[in-house]
Amino acid sequence: MGLAILVWILTVGVISLCVGGVWWFPAPISQHAFNFDTHFSRMLWVAGAIFLLAQGLLGYAILRFRDQGHPATHNEGNARLEVVWTMVTAVVFIGFALIGNKIWASVHMDKSGDATIKIEVLAKQFSWNFRYPGPDGKLGRTDVKFIRDSAGNPFGIDAQDPAGRDDVISSAIRVPRGILVELTLRSRDVIHNFFVRELRLKQDIVPGMAIPLRFRADKEGTYEVPCSELCGLGHHQMRTTLIVMSAEDFQIWLKDEDRKPR
Amino acid sequence: MQKSKTAVALLLIAIGMVFASLTSAMVVRRGLGGDWRALPFTALSLGNLLILMASSVALEFARRQKSSGLWWLSCCLGALFLMMQLLVWRDLMSAGFNVATNPSSSFFYLISGLHGTLVLGGLAALATTRAMVATWYWHGMSILWMYLMLLFQWMQ
Amino acid sequence: MKIFSTDHKVIGKQYLTLAFFSVALGIVLSLIMRFHLIRPDAKISWFATLWPVGATGGIMTPELYLSLMSIHGTLMVFFVLSTAPQGGFGNYFLPLQIGAPKMAFPVLSMLSFWTTFLALMALLASFAVEGGAPLSGWTAYPPLSALGQVAGPGQGLGMDCWIVSIALFSIASLMGAINFITTILDMRTEGMNLMRMPLTCWGWFVTAIISLLAFGVLLAAGILLFMDRNLGTSFFIPAGLVVSDQLQNHSGGSPILWQHLFWFFGHPEVYIAILPGMGIVSTVLSVFARKPVFGYRAMVYAMFSIAILGFFVWGHHMFISGMSPYSSIAFSLITLAVGVPSAIKTFNWLGTIWGGKIRFTTSMLFALGFVSVFVSGGLTGLFLGQPAIDLYFHDTYFVVGHFHMIMGVAAIFAIFSAMYFWFPKMYGRMMNDNLGQVHFYLTFIGVYAIFIPMHFLGILGAPRRYADFKELEFLAKSGILQRITTYSAYCTAAAQLLFFGSYFYAKWRGPLATINPWDATTLEWTEPSESNVVNHAPDVYSLPGEEKDFVMQSDQ
Numbered sequence: 014m015g016l017a018i019l020v021w022i023l024t025v026g027v028i029s030l031c032v033g034g035v036w037w038f039p040a041p042i043s044q045h046a047f048n049f050d051t052h053f054s055r056m057l058w059v060a061g062a063i064f065l066l067a068q069g070l071l072g073y074a075i076l077r078f079r080d081q082g083h084p085a086t087h088n089e090g091n092a093r094l095e096v097v098w099t100m101v102t103a104v105v106f107i108g109f110a111l112i113g114n115k116i117w118a119s120v121h122m123d124k125s126g127d128a129t130i131k132i133e134v135l136a137k138q139f140s141w142n143f144r145y146p147g148p149d150g151k152l153g154r155t156d157v158k159f160i161r162d163s164a165g166n167p168f169g170i171d172a173q174d175p176a177g178r179d180d181v182i183s184s185a186i187r188v189p190r191g192i193l194v195e196l197t198l199r200s201r202d203v204i205h206n207f208f209v210r211e212l213r214l215k216q217d218i219v220p221g222m223a224i225p226l227r228f229r230a231d232k233e234g235t236y237e238v239p240c241s242e243l244c245g246l247g248h249h250q251m252r253t254t255l256i257v258m259s260a261e262d263f264q265i266w267l268k269d270e271d272r273k274p275r
Numbered sequence: 276m277q278k279s280k281t282a283v284a285l286l287l288i289a290i291g292m293v294f295a296s297l298t299s300a301m302v303v304r305r306g307l308g309g310d311w312r313a314l315p316f317t318a319l320s321l322g323n324l325l326i327l328m329a330s331s332v333a334l335e336f337a338r339r340q341k342s343s344g345l346w347w348l349s350c351c352l353g354a355l356f357l358m359m360q361l362l363v364w365r366d367l368m369s370a371g372f373n374v375a376t377n378p379s380s381s382f383f384y385l386i387s388g389l390h391g392t393l394v395l396g397g398l399a400a401l402a403t404t405r406a407m408v409a410t411w412y413w414h415g416m417s418i419l420w421m422y423l424m425l426l427f428q429w430m431q
Numbered sequence: 432m433k434i435f436s437t438d439h440k441v442i443g444k445q446y447l448t449l450a451f452f453s454v455a456l457g458i459v460l461s462l463i464m465r466f467h468l469i470r471p472d473a474k475i476s477w478f479a480t481l482w483p484v485g486a487t488g489g490i491m492t493p494e495l496y497l498s499l500m501s502i503h504g505t506l507m508v509f510f511v512l513s514t515a516p517q518g519g520f521g522n523y524f525l526p527l528q529i530g531a532p533k534m535a536f537p538v539l540s541m542l543s544f545w546t547t548f549l550a551l552m553a554l555l556a557s558f559a560v561e562g563g564a565p566l567s568g569w570t571a572y573p574p575l576s577a578l579g580q581v582a583g584p585g586q587g588l589g590m591d592c593w594i595v596s597i598a599l600f601s602i603a604s605l606m607g608a609i610n611f612i613t614t615i616l617d618m619r620t621e622g623m624n625l626m627r628m629p630l631t632c633w634g635w636f637v638t639a640i641i642s643l644l645a646f647g648v649l650l651a652a653g654i655l656l657f658m659d660r661n662l663g664t665s666f667f668i669p670a671g672l673v674v675s676d677q678l679q680n681h682s683g684g685s686p687i688l689w690q691h692l693f694w695f696f697g698h699p700e701v702y703i704a705i706l707p708g709m710g711i712v713s714t715v716l717s718v719f720a721r722k723p724v725f726g727y728r729a730m731v732y733a734m735f736s737i738a739i740l741g742f743f744v745w746g747h748h749m750f751i752s753g754m755s756p757y758s759s760i761a762f763s764l765i766t767l768a769v770g771v772p773s774a775i776k777t778f779n780w781l782g783t784i785w786g787g788k789i790r791f792t793t794s795m796l797f798a799l800g801f802v803s804v805f806v807s808g809g810l811t812g813l814f815l816g817q818p819a820i821d822l823y824f825h826d827t828y829f830v831v832g833h834f835h836m837i838m839g840v841a842a843i844f845a846i847f848s849a850m851y852f853w854f855p856k857m858y859g860r861m862m863n864d865n866l867g868q869v870h871f872y873l874t875f876i877g878v879y880a881i882f883i884p885m886h887f888l889g890i891l892g893a894p895r896r897y898a899d900f901k902e903l904e905f906l907a908k909s910g911i912l913q914r915i916t917t918y919s920a921y922c923t924a925a926a927q928l929l930f931f932g933s934y935f936y937a938k939w940r941g942p943l944a945t946i947n948p949w950d951a952t953t954l955e956w957t958e959p960s961e962s963n964v965v966n967h968a969p970d971v972y973s974l975p976g977e978e979k980d981f982v983m984q985s986d987q
Contacts, residue, residue, distance in 0.1 A: 016796060019872070020803050023879050027807070036887035036909060038823075052819060060810045067806045070781055075799060078720070078787045085973040085980070086786035090726035094782075095775065102774040106767040109813060114760050116819035121756035138582075138674065157671045157678060202674040203575040203582060204686055206751070206826065210892040210905065213823045219686050219753045220574055221669025237905055241826045241894040243568055245575060245583040246494040249897035278535045278617040285609045285643060292647035296692055300655060303688050304666060310683040375663030378683065385658065 153177015530620025634710020708845025829889020
């Protein structure tokens with residue numbers, strides 16, 4: 014009896030925590046993030062209804078059918094009921110998967126539009142480096158044998174390649190607002206992960222692979238990027254920031270960086 | 276006995292899963308890039324396959340005719356197979372293929388080593404029991420090696 | 432009592448003892464981690480005594496935190512959740528419930544237990560070797576797990592201990608699986624056809640089939656990883672890695688290959704943990720609601736559907752791993768499809784108690800609690816099974832909350848339910864029901880208080896496997912969630928002392944039990960001298976026109 018009430022209290026508690034939204038997502042800063050939030054709340058409504066129904070019925074059954082001296086009914090099942098609830102859950106669950114896949118496809122399969130800004134991301138234990146092509150628009154050739162962290166060359170840019178001389182290297186990622194950006198994610202040692210909460214985007218960075226990730230951020234600001242795949246003892250300190258700037262400020266920054274002596 | 280038949284069938288399934296996962300690992304690893312090198316297989320390894328299959332055939336006749344002599348012949352052929360496998364390894368090493376040389380040789384040493392260990396276990400079983408299920412296991416090892424040799428050829 | 436006993440009852444108790452030891456240690460490790468998360472700078476002198484290197488001066492290093500986390504996960508997943516329900520209760524009660532005099536291969540049972548024991552010793556040895564226990568988690572993703580000491584302390588010998596432990600555990604599980612399947616197929620007593628087996632036996636049967644197919648894959652993956660580490664091969668390690676300024680001498684391997692192999696095992700492993708629990712809960716609900724299981728056949732088919740589909744969903748652990756985005760969609764569809772048989776089971780559990788005459792024993796409370804927790808943990812799976820939503824939630828505390836609820840807590844509730852249910856049979860004495868009720872309520876409230884806040888941390892974006900959250904500004908205001916979790920963990924852990932106290936008291940001093948204290952129907956509750964011929968289904972309760980409200984399987 015107490016259990017029924019407890020189950021109900023916990024159910025209402027969980028639901029009100031969701032509705033209250035004290036601990037919730039940060040505001041979205043891209044169309045994708047906005048779509049994500051819409052889909053998430055749709056999911057939440059349905060999952061919440063199932064949650065309420067299932068826990069509610071559990072509590073009701075506990076209360077209603079507690080031993081009060083009455084005989085139990087003898088009931089071995091109901092084939093029709095089984096078929097009905099199997100079909101209903103199948104349709105609801107699979108339906109969700111289908112709806113959600115649109116959002117997934119828009120991130121990973123939509124190749125429309127040219128990304129004018131291309132940034133190479135290099136993750137390593139336990140820091141981030143971002144490389145922009147300079148005014149020539151080309152990234153310089155790299156080789157592991159040129160890697161010198163102490164000399165400011167974590168990418169291993171080949172000094173002989175003229176295309177590499179104007180490359181800009183930054184420890185935080187800056188992008189212009191409203192412009193499609195394409196990242197190429199690389200790791201030098203173990204698996205890391207690039208995650209921006211406000212973009213609702215997350216991608217593992219796997220050594221030996223160059224993984225593309227495209228996004229368009231629409232709101233200026235500074236956003237945290239925590240490494241989100243266990244990468245060793247400094248995992249919790251592997252953090253950088255994404256800075257979304259106006260297109261003009263971005264160009265000014267890029268020029269300034271390029272002029273800095275290396 | 277029924278339960279030992281069931282158990283050996285299950286054991287073969289479990290062993291099959293180990294080699295199935297190694298097969299898929301091999302296919303994936305080979306498809307990753309250009310560093311896969313063909314192994315120099317000689318007539319020796321083909322002949323060795325024939326020895327193991329002959330051992331299986333001998334064992335089947337031994338079981339049907341309840342012939343102790345054939346049973347021991349099968350065991351001897353099995354032991355010969357294991358020794359020849361070592362020769363195959365020696366040839367590979369002298370051709371410059373060690374465990375870490377190339378993924379192709381890494382897989383070969385691992386898979387033939389695992390298979391050899393299982394054959395050794397089967398040999399111990401054949402030496403101690405005349406049970407029918409021991410012959411099942413032994414045939415299983417022969418068929419497995421036949422499959423693995425095909426796999427290695429295909430993965431060249 | 433012989434140590435190397437071949438008696439299935441002794442082996443069952445040995446497995447349970449091993450699981451109880453592991454769960455106690457696993458809880459202690461989690462308490463230390465929870466403490467560290469709310470007080471990362473605390474100086475604790477006995478930390479320094481226990482770990483002179485990992486906690487010099489009493490302040491815990493991140494590598495120590497991560498090694499505790501790795502061992503906590505490995506202990507709980509393998510040595511508790513895969514051991515107690517199957518090796519423990521399965522060995523003890525499977526032969527009794529199907530009317531077999533013993534397991535099919537008693538010596539194999541014994542070997543399987545002692546191999547598991549060796550596996551546990553190998554795991555614990557990792558704390559003692561140079562560098563300490565591994566810090567790459569229970570999933571051991573390469574290259575972190577493959578590069579050796581250079582990737583971090585604990586990745587040297589400690590990691591090798593871990594691989595040896597997992598390989599031994601796989602072999603032990605394969606032995607157990609062969610034994611269980613053979614026993615069920617060939618050792619059933621007269622009249623005990625498959626569809627008259629209690630659902631507990633179906634749970635053990637399906638779990639054994641999954642183990643048979645899954646553990647070989649883990650074994651193979653473990654061997655490959657061991658070779659990459661110690662023989663210089665390159666299965667999982669790509670070329671050109673520079674770790675701590677050292678160029679690694681490997682070429683061409685793929686870290687994702689490990690993830691495929693690992694999760695091909697790892698997802699079915701989840702069902703290895705939960706399916707025996709589903710069987711136990713189905714039985715217990717039916718006994719104490721005095722009703723037959725609602726839709727017995729549907730329950731059996733649902734278990735098989737879960738097992739089969741469970742082998743094709745491993746990719747949902749890898750949506751953002753860099754694998755093809757197209758395969759993510761296929762994995763996602765199959766994953767949500769697995770939700771269907773799980774939902775069927777939930778409906779049938781509700782159907783089983785509906786219209787019943789419920790007796791609230793401690794065992795029943797835990798079974799009802801299981802249903803509640805299973806629903807709560809299962810629904811979050813609907814979110815995580817979609818790649819679109821995983822784009823945000825992968826590797827956050829949302830995932831931690833989800834799998835602890837559905838896999839950890841649900842399975843543990845089933846273990847408790849089974850323990851309270853079968854205790855009279857195992858020890859001939861009764862556990863105290865009042866203590867049991869208190870234990871249940873504290874635990875039930877406790878697990879919600881621990882794991883619900885984790886979901887909200889996940890919504891905030893908190894990544895899992897962080898030794899502390901000081902650096903992340905967006906979590907600055909979430910300290911309250913961390914504190915609720917930690918304090919709830921303390922209280923819930925303390926409540927488990929009640930269980931252990933009650934268990935040992937009842938074992939030696941509890942009131943003597945009658946032969947069938949719960950008026951249950953299955954064969955383990957018959958007098959050993961009675962005939963074992965089975966004439967009835969396992970769940971004949973409240974048959975109209977009968978004097979007693981239950982008919983035992985062996986009744987005429």
